[in-house]
Structure formats: C-alpha cells, structure tokens
Amino acid sequence: MNTQTIAFHHPVKRDIVPQRWSVEEVEELFSLPFADLLYRAQQVHREHFDPNQVQLSTLLSIKTGGCSEDCGYCPQSAFHSTGVEDRKMLELNAVVAAAKAAQAAGADRFCMGAAWREPSEEDMLSVVDMVKAVRELGMETCATLGMLNDEQTEQLRAAGLDYYNHNLDTSPEFYGDIISTRDYQDRLDTLERVRRAGMHVCSGGIVGMGESLTQRAGLVAQLANMNPYPESVPINNLVKVEGTPLADQADLDPLDFVRTIAVARITMPTARVRLSAGRQQMSDAIQALCFLAGANSIFYGEQLLTTGNPDVERDRALMDKLGMYPFADKH
Ligand code: SAM
Numbered sequence: 433m434n435t436q437t438i439a440f441h442h443p444v445k446r447d448i449v450p451q452r453w454s455v456e457e458v459e460e461l462f463s464l465p466f467a468d469l470l471y472r473a474q475q476v477h478r479e480h481f482d483p484n485q486v487q488l489s490t491l492l493s494i495k496t497g498g499c500s501e502d503c504g505y506c507p508q509s510a511f512h513s514t515g516v517e518d519r520k521m522l523e524l525n526a527v528v529a530a531a532k533a534a535q536a537a538g539a540d541r542f543c544m545g546a547a548w549r550e551p552s553e554e555d556m557l558s559v560v561d562m563v564k565a566v567r568e569l570g571m572e573t574c575a576t577l578g579m580l581n582d583e584q585t586e587q588l589r590a591a592g593l594d595y596y597n598h599n600l601d602t603s604p605e606f607y608g609d610i611i612s613t614r615d616y617q618d619r620l621d622t623l624e625r626v627r628r629a630g631m632h633v634c635s636g637g638i639v640g641m642g643e644s645l646t647q648r649a650g651l652v653a654q655l656a657n658m659n660p661y662p663e664s665v666p667i668n669n670l671v672k673v674e675g676t677p678l679a680d681q682a683d684l685d686p687l688d689f690v691r692t693i694a695v696a697r698i699t700m701p702t703a704r705v706r707l708s709a710g711r712q713q714m715s716d717a718i719q720a721l722c723f724l725a726g727a728n729s730i731f732y733g734e735q736l737l738t739t740g741n742p743d744v745e746r747d748r749a750l751m752d753k754l755g756m757y758p759f760a761d762k763h
C-alpha cells in the first residue's frame with residue numbers, strides 16, 4: 433500500500449489513497465475463519481510496523497467523577513451511583529509528578545482524562561499548563577476532555593498537544609441505546625475540529641455493550657472511513673462497573689474481541705491500534721492473540737481512569753514472555 437510519512441513532533445505514516453469500507457465489507461472480515469483473519473491482519477501489521485514493538489501510554493484522571501453526561505458504560509456519570517466521588521481538578525504539580533513516574537516506568541505517552549461534557553474557559557487554562565509541562569518532559573501528550581470548540585482546539589494545539597482522544601464509542605445505530613445527552617454528530621464535529629487544528633486524532637470505541645455484529649462492524653466502518661482515519665484507535669472491552677446500566681451485560685466472547693482488533697488493523701493499516709480498557713480481566717493468552725491480531729499500543733500502569741489495569745510487573749513479564757519491547761526503546 434502507498435504511504436507517506438507526515439512530518440510532526442512524532443512522525444506518523446498515512447495511506448495516500450485511503451480505502452472506503454462498507455459495513456457489509458467489514459462484517460465479511462469479521463466472518464472470516466479465525467486463522468485467515470489473523471493472517472491477513474498480521475500481513476498488514478508487518479507491512480507498516482515492527483510487530484514486536486508496543487507503545488506504552490499512561491493514563492491519569494485529572495478530574496474525576498460528577499460528569500453531566502449519561503453514558504451507560506461510565507462509572508463517572510452523575511446519572512449512576514457507582515461510588516466514584518466527584519473530585520476537583522488535580523494541581524499542576526501532581527500531574528507533573530505522575531507524568532515523571534510514568535516516564536521512569538517506561539511510558540512514552542501520557543494521557544490526561546477529565547470527566548467533563550466539555551471543558552470551561554477556566555479549565556482550559558489549567559489543562560494548557562499541564563500539556564506544556566508534560567511535553568517539556570519529552571513525553572508525547574494526549575488529552576481527553578469531552579467536546580471542544582474551535583478556540584479550545586486552537587489552545588491545545590498551541591500548547592503542543594500531540595493527540596486528542598474522543599471516542600465514537602459505537603455505531604450510529606446503537607449509540608442512542610447507550611447515551612442520550614449528546615449525539616453522534618457532536619462527536620464527529622469535535623473530531624473534525626481536532627483534525628482541522630492539526631493535532632493527531634485518537635478515536636475508537638467500546639465492544640461488549642450488547643451491540644450486534646453489524647453494529648460492531650458499523651463502528652469500525654465509521655472510524656476507517658474518516659478521511660484521514662485516526663492515527664490512534666483505542667478498542668476498549670467494556671469494564672462492567674456496579675451501578676452503571678451496563679453492569680450486568682453478558683461477557684463478550686474474548687475471541688470476538690480479538691477479531692475486532694484484527695478488523696481494526698486491516699481497515700486502518702497505519703494506525704496504532706490500542707488494546708485499551710478490559711486488559712485486567714483478560715488472560716495473557718488473549719492479550720497475546722490481540723498482539724498477533726495487530727494491536728500495538730496498551731495503557732500501562734495500575735489504573736485506567738477509575739478502574740484497574742494490570743500492574744507494571746505483570747505487563748513487563750508479559751512483554752518479556754512474548755519478546756516484545758516498548759516503542760521508546762528502539763525509537
Ligand atoms: N469525558 C470525556 C469523553 O467522554 O469524551 C473523556 C473521558 S471518557 C471516560 C473516555 C472514554 O473512556 C469513553 O469515551 C469510553 O470509550 C471509555 N470508557 C469509559 N468507561 C468505560 C468502561 N466502563 N469500559 C470501557 N471503556 C470505558
């Protein structure tokens with residue numbers, strides 16, 4: 433496939449002529465025999481990446497709980513009683529200390545998350561300082577703060593933000609079953625603003641929320657047909673949190689999670705496909721299959737935003753067992 437390297441703080445490769453995927457075509461990928469699907473995903477992965485390299489990103493919740501949105505999966509929504517407290521925003525020095533610790537542990541990207549529908553003007557002043565300070569440490573920066581307007585994307589770009597994470601979460605058809613307080617178009621609009629401002633886009637979704645196979649394929653098709661598609665695509669397995677409407681959702685077959693990773697890799701060849709939430713509940717064997725299917729980024733560190741993630745020792749042991757090494761080591 434023809435690609436070109438885009439000059440940026442951290443250069444990324446992009447397809448010159450992106451392919452369009454119909455939902456049916458994506459569904460056909462999901463229906464391939466498992467071995468054929470993984471073989472195709474590995475071919476695409478090896479064409480664009482070192483398959484033994486994994487990017488490590490550490491998350492920090494800079495503002496936890498009390499969110500005014502009603503996302504059915506989320507422990508931080510004020511609509512659900514999950515025991516997550518509404519805390520005020522972290523101070524700059526606490527954020528810098530966490531970023532330094534993440535860097536010392538081997539992470540090369542630091543992602544700051546806030547439980548907001550959208551940031552206020554005052555919030556933005558603090559976030560801008562945080563982005564600048566983390567960038568000064570030499571780490572890649574990412575933030576996920578909810579919806580943004582044009583002025584806010586400009587502020588973040590000027591601060592040097594590398595990636596903005598804003599997930600489509602699911603297909604347009606299933607979205608209304610999960611969230612009622614903002615619509616799909618709001619999300620697409622924010623992503624468009626991030627793109628226009630010149631930042632890298634990080635956008636993906638959650639599987640295992642009760643979506644049909646067609647709806648799962650619909651999410652992947654939406655992401656893959658963005659022009660250009662996101663540089664970074666988090667695939668989250670639903671973390672079922674007591675008190676959320678999705679707490680009793682049936683478990684997704686882990687092999688269907690692996691299939692989702694493979695389909696994301698095939699449809700978005702040059703993206704970092706991120707094996708995101710849900711790893712704590714996953715065996716090493718399933719995670720290994722996810723890497724074989726083309727995942728090449730994980731969240732690294734004991735905590736996601738409010739829920740757990742494998743500890744650093746478990747992840748280091750897993751990488752050693754698989755002969756994998758962090759992106760930063762060979763960069
Ligand atoms: N409030 C901002 C927003 O929603 O855009 C940023 C933070 S929000 C927690 C970031 C993402 O975390 C969500 O879009 C969703 O994909 C993911 N997420 C939240 N709760 C989750 C859960 N229980 N399981 C898996 N992913 C989850």
Ligand code: DTB
Pocket residue numbers: 491507508545576597599636637666667668671708709736737738739740
């Ligand atoms: C993403 O796609 N997954 C991360 C990150 N982007 C911000 C968040 C996962 C959150 C899981 C639930 C929690 O810890 O609160």
Ligand code: SF4
Pocket residue numbers: 499500501502503506507508509510546547548549578
């Ligand atoms: Fe709020 Fe984000 Fe959670 Fe939705 S996913 S409730 S917007 S913190």
